[in-house]
Amino acid sequence: LMATITTMFFLISYGIVNFATFAQKIAGSPQFRPRFKFYNAWLSLFGALLCLVTMFAVAPIFALVACILCCGLFIWIYLLNIETDWGDISQAIMYHQVRKYLLRLDVRKETIKYWRPNILYLCSNPTQDINLIEVFNNLKKGGVYILGHIVY
Numbered sequence: 549l550m551a552t553i554t555t556m557f558f559l560i561s562y563g564i565v566n567f568a569t570f571a572q573k574i575a576g577s578p579q580f581r582p583r584f585k586f587y588n589a590w591l592s593l594f595g596a597l598l599c600l601v602t603m604f605a606v607a608p609i610f611a612l613v614a615c616i617l618c619c620g621l622f623i624w625i626y627l628l629n630i631e632t633d634w635g636d637i638s639q640a641i642m643y644h645q646v647r648k649y650l651l652r653l654d655v656r657k658e659t660i661k662y663w664r665p666n667i668l669y670l671c672s673n674p675t676q677d678i679n680l681i682e683v684f685n686n687l688k689k690g691g692v693y694i695l696g697h698i699v700y
């Protein structure tokens with residue numbers, strides 16, 4: 549019994565480490581630089597899946613309980629909403645995806661059908677021009693709207 553429980557939690561920890569290295573590599577995080585000469589992100593994903601399959605092959609009931617406990621722990625930590633100095637992987641993945649799709653945009657393929665206005669409004673006092681700011685905000689319709697406050 550004790551050996552099965554220990555095996556489950558070792559396998560789940562190895563699986564999470566493998567999945568974390570896969571996610572870091574896919575997200576293109578600059579701080580992730582593995583020193584292992586033959587590192588491959590897909591091998592890390594395969595290792596994570598292999599740990600999961602091995603858990604259910606050894607003892608399905610204990611594997612299910614370990615997965616439920618791990619998910620419960622993850623949800624509990626997420627709901628605590630602890631402020632940290634380091635970012636999470638979701639920020640890196642979103643940054644990577646946005647950058648990838650922005651680089652795919654080609655100015656030569658722009659059509660009138662998908663045009664969006666880009667508005668730059670410079671004002672000396674934004675609190676006095678609130679109605680004009682609202683009009684510009686309604687005009688943009690998915691375009692870029694930059695409000696510049698001029699201080700002099």
